[in-house]
Amino acid sequence: MTTRMRAVSQRVFGGPEVLELVEVDRPSPGPGEVLLRVRAAGVNPADWKVRSGLIRPFEPPFTLGLDVSGVVEELGAEVDGFRLGDAVFGLLLSPAGAYAEYVVIPVQALAPLPPSLDHVQAAALPVAALTAWQALAELRPGQRVLIHAAAGGVGHLAVQIAKARGAHVIGTARAEKHAFLRDLGADELIDYTAVDFAAVVSEVDVVFDLVGQGYATRSLATLKPGGLVIDAMGSEQDLADADGFRIVRFHVSPSGKDLEQLTGLVEAGKLRVFVDQVLPLEQAAKAHELSETQRVSGKIVLSV
Incomplete structure (x- = not known):
């Protein structure tokens, strides 16, 4: 099993051009965490605001990406409720974000993928x-x-x-x-x-x-x-x-329990997520350019 992965990182604050596709070590989950193989990552206005330095929750280098949908690849200690291979989605607040092939996320932030959604649609949901x-x-x-x-x-x-x-x-x-x-x-x-x-x-x-x-x-x-x-x-x-x-x-908080409540609305046909565009991971800079126009209907998603 390979221990390296691709991720979109940045070494400085700036425009979309500072986003770089790099190869880095694959993370390992700690207690209460799972390692996800990322299938899709949502793009949010918060991403370009952090990239540009407009808001600074952490300093470079870091990997952006709050919204994630993927498959459980490895379980950390003290993890209940999920098994290897489960399809899940969630909200991640970390400098090692979802613009990557693998990501570590606290189990409390995750919910099972709604049966009616694919990974791209699910990755558009958590933050929004x-x-x-x-x-x-x-x-x-x-x-x-x-x-x-x-x-x-x-x-x-x-x-x-x-x-x-x-x-x-x-x-x-x-x-x-x-x-x-x-x-x-x-x-x-x-x-x-x-x-x-x-x-x-x-x-x-x-x-x-x-x-x-x-x-x-x-x-x-x-x-x-x-x-x-x-x-x-x-x-x-x-x-x-x-x-x-x-x-x-108001500030949003990660919550797998709230995502499960939202899943109920999705499955009842009362909540539809609209994906405006899907781009590959290596086009993260283009996704940011689109997001910054603030003319997008619905969400932009990166396919990993």
Whole structure:
């Protein structure tokens, strides 16, 4: 069995050109971890933000990749619930990420692959679906929710999760994305390039901000008294003003249990993940270029 593998690494922060296909030692799982043979890795906006140095959870050299789908190749000590050869998917927070042929991941972050999904579709789910699922956990039937960037990787899943929880869903997106979002269940759609959403939307219970750039603060004008803005971009400070409005920053957490809940929605036909493009591992730089346009519908996935 070979002890080397291919991975996409970077030695410095910078543009997509800093991503290099290299050969490195294959990792070994520790207690509570499994080694996956990677079949597909999702590409997220967080990836290019870390690559460029815009956010710095760790210093180079590192391998990007939060979303992973693959097959269990080796079990570390104290691992229960999975066997060699199991198809699984999960969210990985590590400087040794999923843009690689093999990756080590904590067993608590993994869930069995949904029977109706292949590895590419499954690799598009963890970050985006967990973000929407966890951020909208308190959403109640009948509430009005405004989702910004509704056609994006997180947004198109948030629309479906909010609908599954019985909410009335309003989304902001370019006009050419509206048919796509109506098909996913959105009730009202706003072309943010043509009108100011804050002037035409009102009586909202929850705003889910996936844009940043001041959207969270601007969205306060759309809220009912006591309404909530969930800032998934980390661009605003937590805020509770005199009118009772709240802005709360949200950060996603790996959770195999939450992924299993999402699998239930997938198998019930209530959650569909849309993959915009699939590229081979060695074209990670091109995937980042596409992601940085912020015009992608759904997700970009690297096939390994």
